[in-house]
Every structure is written in structure tokens, then in C-alpha cells.
Amino acid sequence: MEKHQRIVDENLDRLKQMLVRMAGLAEDMIDSAIAELVKRDENSVAAVPGQEEQLNALQIEVDEAALTLLATQQPVANDLRFIVSATRINSELERIGDLAINITENVRTLLAEPPLKPLIDLPRMAELTRKMVRESIAAFVNSDPVLAQTVILADDQVDALKDQLFRELLTYMIADPRTIERALALILISRHLERIADHAVNIAQDAIYMVQGRDVRHPRAGLGRVPQI
Amino acid sequence: MEKHQRIVDENLDRLKQMLVRMAGLAEDMIDSAIAELVKRDENSVAAVPGQEEQLNALQIEVDEAALTLLATQQPVANDLRFIVSATRINSELERIGDLAINITENVRTLLAEPPLKPLIDLPRMAELTRKMVRESIAAFVNSDPVLAQTVILADDQVDALKDQLFRELLTYMIADPRTIERALALILISRHLERIADHAVNIAQDAIYMVQGRDVRHPRAGLGRVPQI
Numbered sequence: 143m144e145k146h147q148r149i150v151d152e153n154l155d156r157l158k159q160m161l162v163r164m165a166g167l168a169e170d171m172i173d174s175a176i177a178e179l180v181k182r183d184e185n186s187v188a189a190v191p192g193q194e195e196q197l198n199a200l201q202i203e204v205d206e207a208a209l210t211l212l213a214t215q216q217p218v219a220n221d222l223r224f225i226v227s228a229t230r231i232n233s234e235l236e237r238i239g240d241l242a243i244n245i246t247e248n249v250r251t252l253l254a255e256p257p258l259k260p261l262i263d264l265p266r267m268a269e270l271t272r273k274m275v276r277e278s279i280a281a282f283v284n285s286d287p288v289l290a291q292t293v294i295l296a297d298d299q300v301d302a303l304k305d306q307l308f309r310e311l312l313t314y315m316i317a318d319p320r321t322i323e324r325a326l327a328l329i330l331i332s333r334h335l336e337r338i339a340d341h342a343v344n345i346a347q348d349a350i351y352m353v354q355g356r357d358v359r360h361p362r363a364g365l366g367r368v369p370q371i
Numbered sequence: 372m373e374k375h376q377r378i379v380d381e382n383l384d385r386l387k388q389m390l391v392r393m394a395g396l397a398e399d400m401i402d403s404a405i406a407e408l409v410k411r412d413e414n415s416v417a418a419v420p421g422q423e424e425q426l427n428a429l430q431i432e433v434d435e436a437a438l439t440l441l442a443t444q445q446p447v448a449n450d451l452r453f454i455v456s457a458t459r460i461n462s463e464l465e466r467i468g469d470l471a472i473n474i475t476e477n478v479r480t481l482l483a484e485p486p487l488k489p490l491i492d493l494p495r496m497a498e499l500t501r502k503m504v505r506e507s508i509a510a511f512v513n514s515d516p517v518l519a520q521t522v523i524l525a526d527d528q529v530d531a532l533k534d535q536l537f538r539e540l541l542t543y544m545i546a547d548p549r550t551i552e553r554a555l556a557l558i559l560i561s562r563h564l565e566r567i568a569d570h571a572v573n574i575a576q577d578a579i580y581m582v583q584g585r586d587v588r589h590p591r592a593g594l595g596r597v598p599q600i
Contacts (some may be wrong), residue, residue: 201588315544315551359427
């Protein structure tokens with residue numbers, strides 16, 4: 143193999159490893175935040191601030207590595223697309239971390255009062271969402287458009303759970319105003335999870351774009367205007 | 372001026388114009404969504420679906436133009452950073468459009484019932500948020516870190532308005548359960564506006580990064596590890 147391409151490939155591998163590490167951190171943060179809520183145990187989130195710092199540091203590292211690679215190796219075609227996508231996915235993962243932090247803030251409101259109801263839908267939503275994050279990154283680093291498609295389809299389940307939870311909590315609030323604050327906190331947590339799932343969908347769309355050179359973000363827009371580089 | 376650099380500059384200008392146009396569309400969409408709510412007139416949002424399609428098409432165009440520019444002109448240093456930032460800002464603007472659509476959906480819930488309260492904070496929040504979008508893009512295309520900093524500072528005002536509105540609507544809900552659905556719709560609209568403001572902050576941070584080569588996204592992380600390319 144040509145030496146230049148070998149250097150590019152080594153750097154692409156490093157980028158992939160960093161993205162996988164970021165996804166792992168983001169997943170752990172979601173898990174800890176929901177564990178705190180379910181177990182009502184603040185120790186569950188002890189690791190979260192440190193994980194957020196690592197995620198933030200990795201975000202900057204990925205950007206630096208990508209820019210250096212673009213500037214020094216001037217990659218083309220698939221490699222170029224991969225690197226530009228990596229800088230975008232990077233931001234998605236960092237925001238997933240931010241949303242996990244938002245969840246821990248809402249959990250704090252909930253732990254100050256007795257439980258409102260047994261939590262079933264929310265942990266399920268969190269589990270689905272974590273799986274979407276994990277699989278979207280796997281789809282991207284392994285160039286697996288089929289896996290990416292399953293992530294995109296799973297989003298409907300997350301949305302359905304969010305809507306179901308919303309309707310259920312609305313009935314609680316209407317029946318008893320003392321439940322309003324807790325119900326609102328649960329609604330907001332479900333919205334944060336929904337947004338995390340949306341970020342996973344964005345990553346999955348980039349994964350498909352990478353492999354097929356086809357932009358699936360807006361099926362109706364820009365058809366036939368695939369970048370030919 | 373060298374011919375190669377002239378081609379790069381022309382293409383950068385084109386990218387800037389497309390981003391400014393995207394920001395204008397996003398701003399109009401926010402304005403229409405809030406106008407519908409304030410005037411209780413569905414005609415206010417007649418243009419929104421068309422604007423969303425334009426925004427989506429422009430997002431793909433910007434990505435294509437950026438990738439083509441990277442592949443064919445192999446820009447370095449500031450130009451390279453600008454192009455990579457443009458592909459990220461591009462996604463921010465498209466999501467602002469999505470959030471404006473979310474607002475129109477919540478507005479529909481509100482228009483089905485009589486007004487809950489006179490709307491003062493929400494239109495103010497929308498106005499502040501629109502200004503942040505406009506100024507963040509101006510800061511980016513004009514390389515104006517001072518303007519970018521004002522955008523970042525304005526975010527605190529948006530957050531304060533969101534918190535104030537939340538507390539006020541909570542008292543409505545607790546006092547009269549019949550207000551719960553409308554209050555929730557207003558809370559969700561304020562959250563969408565808050566997220567739009569967050570996207571403007573992301574754009575402003577990229578603007579500062581562009582000019583100063585300094586990453587302001589995580590002040591504590593990665594200090595002293597500025598990319599040297």
C-alpha cells in the first residue's frame with residue numbers, strides 16, 4: 143500500500159476509536175442518569191461529571207485530528223467525506239452528553255419528593271435510546287448502512303413511548319395538581335431522551351451518506367444532486 | 372492574487388451567502404410561528420413549509436459545495452477551518468428550521484382553545500432568539516468575535532425568560548387543571564426557543580474559533596491544545 147494512504151488509514155482508525163470511546167462515555171452517562179432515577183440513589187451519577195469532561199476533551203481532540211488530517215494529507219473521495227462527517231458526529235456525541243447532564247438535573251427534582259408512579263416506559267425509552275447511540279456509531283465506523291437503517295426505524299418507537307408517557311402524565315396532573323412538578327420533570331426527561339435519539343438518527347444518516355454517497359436527511363430535497371468528488 | 376486563492380475565495384463567498392440565506396429563512400420561520408400564536412391567525416405560517424424545503428435543499432447544497440471545495444482546492448489554515456465550520460453551522464441552521472416547525476405544532480394545540488394568558492415573555496424570548504440567530508451568522512461570515520461574544524452572553528437572558536415563564540405557568544397549572552394542556556404547550560414552545568438560542572450559541576462559538584483558532588466550547592478542556600495547522 144502507498145505510504146500516504148497508510149498514514150491516512152492510520153489516522154482514520156484513530157478517529158474511529160475516539161468516536162467509539164465518546165459514544166461509550168455518552169451511553170454510560172445516560173445509563174447513570176436513569177439508574178439514579180430508578181434506584182433513587184445519587185451515587186449512581188458520581189462518575190458523570192468526570193465523563194462529561196472526558197467527552198468534551200475528546201470532542202476537541204477529534205476536531206484537531208480531523209483538521210490536521212485534512213490539512214496535511216489532503217484526502218479525497220470517501221476519506222474526505224468520512225473526516226467531515228466525523229467532525230459533525232463529534233458534535234452530536236458531545237450534545238448527547240449535555241442532554242444526559244440535563245436528565246440528571248431533572249432527576250434531582252424528582253428525588254426531592256416521593257415517587258410519582260412506577261417507572262416502566264422511561265427506563266425502556268432510555269434503553270432503546272442507548273442502543274440507538276451504540277448502533278449509530280457502530281454503523282458509522284463499520285460502514286454498515288443496514289444497521290444505520292435500524293437506528294432510523296427505532297426512532298419511531300422512542301417517539302411512541304414519549305407520546306404515551308406524555309398522555310399518561312397529563313392525566314396524573316389533571317387528576318391531582320400536587321403531581322404537576324414531578325410529572326413535568328418526567329416529561330422533560332422523556333424529551334431529553336427523545337433528543338438523544340434524534341442525535342443518534344443524525345449519526346445514522348451520516349453513516350448511510352458515507353457508504354452510499356446519498357443524502358438521506360431530506361428525502362425530497364436535492365435528489366439527484368449527489369456530490370461527485 | 373494567485374488564481375488558486377481567487378477560486379477558493381469565490382467559493383468561500385458563495386458558502387457565506389448560502390449560510391446567510393439559510394439564517395434568513397430560519398429567522399422568518401421563527402417569526403411566522405410566533406406571529407401565528409400571537410395573532411391567532413393560521414395564515415401567518417402559510418410560507419413555513421416552503422421555507423423549510425428551501426432550508427433543507429440549501430443544507431445539502433452547502434455540504435456539497437464544501438466537500439467539492441475541500442477535494443478540488445485543498446485549502447489550508449483559516450480557509451480549511453472555515454469550510455469545516457460551515458458544514459457544522461449548516462446543520463445548526465437546518466435544526467433551527469426543524470424547531471420552528473415544532474413550535475408551529477405546539478401553536479396548533481393552543482389555537483384550538485381560548486388564550487390562557489396575555490403573551491409577553493414568549494414573544495420577547497422569540498425576538499431575542501431571532502436576533503441571536505442573525506448575529507451569530509453575521510459574526511461567523513464577517514469574522515467578528517466581539518459580536519459572537521454578545522450572542523453567547525444573550526443566551527443567559529433567554530434562559531432567564533424560559534425559567535420565569537416556567538414558574539408562572541406552573542402556578543397556572545396548579546391553580547386550575549383546565550389550563551394544564553395549554554400551559555404545557557407554552558412551556559414546550561419556550562423550550563424550542565431555548566434550543567434555537569443554543570444553536571445560535573454553537574454558531575457563535577464556531578465564529579470565535581474561526582478567528583482566534585481558540586476553542587471556546589469547553590473552557591476547561593483542551594486548553595493550550597489549539598490546532599496548529
